[in-house]
Amino acid sequence: MKIISEKTLYKYVFCPSALSEEERLFILKNDERFKEDLDSLNAIKASLEHELSDTILDKIHRKIIHASAKKGIVLNLINHSDNNEKCIFAADSVRSKLQDETCSYSDESNNYLIKVINKDTVNKIYVFTKDEILDLEYSVTLFPSKEVYYTNSEDMPLIISPQQNIKSIILKVN
Amino acid sequence: MNESKFDIIDILNKLKFSELTRVELNFLISKSYQISISFLKSKFASRLDFLSHDQQGLEEIAMDAIVPFFVKNSYNVYGLSRSLEKWDDPIETNADATYFLSRIIWRRVDQAVTKILKERDPIFEKIIKTLHVCIKNNNYRKFRHFGTLYILPNSNIDIEGQVIDAQNFNLIPIQYFGLKQTKLFTKIFQYIENETNFCVAIPLNLLVKRIKFYHTDLIEERYEGHTISTDKYSLDLVVEDAMSSVREKLDTFYVSKDKLSAGEADLMYASFNNIAKDMLNGGLHDSLYEYLKDYDDSLTKDLFYAKYYNRMNYLFTIFKNRLVENIDF
Numbered sequence: 100m101k102i103i104s105e106k107t108l109y110k111y112v113f114c115p116s117a118l119s120e121e122e123r124l125f126i127l128k129n130d131e132r133f134k135e136d137l138d139s140l141n142a143i144k145a146s147l148e149h150e151l152s153d154t155i156l157d158k159i160h161r162k163i164i165h166a167s168a169k170k171g172i173v174l175n176l177i178n179h180s181d182n183n184e185k186c187i188f189a190a191d192s193v194r195s196k197l198q199d200e201t202c203s204y205s206d207e208s209n210n211y212l213i214k215v216i217n218k219d220t221v222n223k224i225y226v227f228t229k230d231e232i233l234d235l236e237y238s239v240t241l242f243p244s245k246e247v248y249y250t251n252s253e254d255m256p257l258i259i260s261p262q263q264n265i266k267s268i269i270l271k272v273n
Numbered sequence: 274m275n276e277s278k279f280d281i282i283d284i285l286n287k288l289k290f291s292e293l294t295r296v297e298l299n300f301l302i303s304k305s306y307q308i309s310i311s312f313l314k315s316k317f318a319s320r321l322d323f324l325s326h327d328q329q330g331l332e333e334i335a336m337d338a339i340v341p342f343f344v345k346n347s348y349n350v351y352g353l354s355r356s357l358e359k360w361d362d363p364i365e366t367n368a369d370a371t372y373f374l375s376r377i378i379w380r381r382v383d384q385a386v387t388k389i390l391k392e393r394d395p396i397f398e399k400i401i402k403t404l405h406v407c408i409k410n411n412n413y414r415k416f417r418h419f420g421t422l423y424i425l426p427n428s429n430i431d432i433e434g435q436v437i438d439a440q441n442f443n444l445i446p447i448q449y450f451g452l453k454q455t456k457l458f459t460k461i462f463q464y465i466e467n468e469t470n471f472c473v474a475i476p477l478n479l480l481v482k483r484i485k486f487y488h489t490d491l492i493e494e495r496y497e498g499h500t501i502s503t504d505k506y507s508l509d510l511v512v513e514d515a516m517s518s519v520r521e522k523l524d525t526f527y528v529s530k531d532k533l534s535a536g537e538a539d540l541m542y543a544s545f546n547n548i549a550k551d552m553l554n555g556g557l558h559d560s561l562y563e564y565l566k567d568y569d570d571s572l573t574k575d576l577f578y579a580k581y582y583n584r585m586n587y588l589f590t591i592f593k594n595r596l597v598e599n600i601d602f
Contacts, residue, residue, distance in 0.1 A: 102433045105418055106362075106372060114368035132435050136419055139315040143375060146311040151303040155332070159302055162340045170344065 108133055112140040164210050164229075168272035171240075174204035174213050175267045204268050213239070213268055216256070222263055223256035224248075226270065240269040282370035288354055301353070302343060304371075308378045310335035312420065317386050334389070338381040353377075379420025387422075387478060394556030396489075399597040400481045407454045416474065423474035426462045430473075437471040442479050450480075450487040457484075488600070489553045512549045515595040519545050519588050527584065540568045541585060545592060552596070561585045 103126060110117045111126050118126075130137060179202040204213040212227040226237060236251040241263055250257040279300045287293060293301070313335050342353040356377050364370050391398040408415065414425040418432050425432070449460045458475070466473045520542055527533040533541070544564040551557050562577045565585065572581075 103435075104432075105376075109372050109375070110368060113371060114366065117366075117368065135438055139312060139419060142311045142315045143308050146307040147304060147371070149307070151306060155306065155336075156299060156303060159306060159336050159340065159343075162336055163302075163343045166340050166344045170346070 103133065105136070108136050109140060112137065112144055164208075165272060168211070168270065171269050171271045172206045172211055173267060173269055174206050174211060176265075177203050177205050179203070202265065204265075206270075211270055213270065215265055217262055220260060220262050222259040222265065224250075224259065225256050226250075226252070228252075236272070238271045240271075241265050242267045242269070280367045280370070281374060282364060282367045285357060285364065285370050285373070288351065289357065298343070302339070305339040305342060305374060305378060306335060308375050309338050309382055312375075312379055313338075313382050313386075316420065317382070334385050335382070338385045339378060341381070342377075376417075376420075380417055383417070383420040383422060390478070390556060393558070394485075394552060395593040395597050396485055396552060396600060397481055397556065399600060400484050401477070403454075404477065404481065407458065411455055411458065413458065415477075418474070422477045424458070424477055424480075425474050426458075432472055432474050434472040435470070436474050437465060437469060437476065439476075439479055441469060441471065442476060443483070445483070447483070447487055450483045511596060511599045512553070514599055515592050516542075516545060516549060518595045519592050522588060522591060533584070537581075541565065541581070541588065543568050544585075545588070548589070548592070549596075561589060 103122070107118065107122060108126065111123065115123055126133060126137075179200050199219075200217050202215045202217065204215065205211065210229045212229075214225045214227070216223040216225075224239065226239070236249070238247055238249050239257065240247045241259070243266055244263055246259075246263075248257055248259065279297065281301070281304060284293065284297050284301050287297065288301075310332065313331055342351065342356065344352055346352070346355070357373070360373055360377075362369065362373070364373055387401070391401065407413075408424055412428055414428045414430065416423050416425055416432055418436055421436075423432060423436060445461060445464055449457065449464065452460055461475055461480070462473050465471055465475070523533065523538040523542055528535055528538045544561075544567060547567060548557065548564055551559075561582065562572075562574060565577065565581060566572045
């Protein structure tokens with residue numbers, strides 16, 4: 100009995116010229132034996148000729164982002180702005196003058212944005228996702244301290260006290 | 274997006290050495306999804322009873338099967354790249370490239386389907402775990418053919434020729450599936466070799482289903498005029514025991530400590546009857562919320578998740594564990 104492998108059947112459907120005439124004729128004469136596998140292959144071939152809808156593609160991208168976030172996304176500092184008022188009172192301490200600022204952190208693909216408002220003696224952390232995924236639970240690991248905090252999208256801002264000088268953040272979605 | 278300007282082989286070659294553009298990535302994701310959903314529909318839709326009319330459910334499985342290929346690891350490498358590195362066959366033509374992509378996706382789809390079957394059916398899960406131990410101990414070979422996992426009698430052979438399909442596999446005498454471990458495999462290998470023209474390879478998931486069918490169905494067979502009562506136990510007794518453990522927990526823990534009223538406990542207990550029935554007949558087909566709602570139309574999702582979900586989930590774990598610990602394959 101002629102041995103017909105999975106790859107042979109695959110070539111029969113996708114690239115018949117790659118097979119010998121003997122193989123092609125054998126499959127043709129015995130196509131009932133291989134019906135289930137040939138039907139699957141023909142279905143795949145037919146589907147590859149169509150374009151995918153944007154809706155499905157967007158949904159897959161969201162799933163990829165979510166799966167990536169479960170592994171941990173690194174967000175680096177992208178900019179910070181000084182929130183201090185121009186009028187500085189003589190009695191203001193140097194410390195409070197330096198600490199009022201907003202820092203933004205983003206991942207490479209710009210799918211996540213974290214804004215950290217450094218005010219008074221605390222950091223206030225807000226997490227934003229590009230796709231407005233609701234009801235997410237996160238952990239944030241702050242660097243260089245490596246302290247881990249847990250929060251969720253309903254419970255913003257996350258307050259860190261005492262205030263830290265945050266260089267980067269790892270965000271994990273639970 | 275004009276997809277026709279890309280070939281899969283070009284995208285895969287680029288993937289080895291550099292980043293893909295968004296358009297190229299979308300092309301690869303699209304092709305992967307199309308392979309996944311068409312394979313799922315043609316091979317599995319009829320076997321996944323709870324999903325056969327649920328297009329959205331099938332789409333979700335197809336998507337979840339391919340997502341890991343497009344997640345980067347800590348070295349910034351796509352899952353697909355890692356699969357490409359492990360691939361032995363040369364990829365020289367677009368057909369080779371499509372075959373590579375198809376093969377890894379078939380495997381993922383089969384794994385995704387098996388995972389769902391295990392989650393919904395703890396009996397299925399227990400049987401398959403037991404069989405995996407037996408396969409390893411006997412040095413049988415696991416081999417994938419169009420995504421489906423087959424068991425071969427030894428590690429030195431490949432699948433040669435046609436594999437047995439579901440229809441013909443279901444013709445194997447049912448009493449064989451009451452045999453244990455090595456005897457089970459030996460008998461079925463012998464049957465396929467001597468009684469059929471198929472190559473000697475056992476489809477694993479089908480084997481699990483037949484074993485489960487054997488044990489959930491009390492049968493007396495007439496064979497050549499004699500009645501053969503096979504030595505089986507009734508799963509009804511096992512289910513009864515598992516239900517008792519649920520009742521006991523409800524009464525001694527939840528009701529006696531006023532965590533649930535007697536009425537609420539009765540509704541929960543009643544819903545486990547349907548859960549048990551479905552477990553014996555292919556696995557759960559719905560969420561715990563839906564099972565409880567069958568007995569209380571007014572139950573909202575908010576109330577269920579606020580008040581009942583944790584308790585019901587805990588009871589379900591007890592029920593499931595009791596069920597499988599009492600079943601011996």
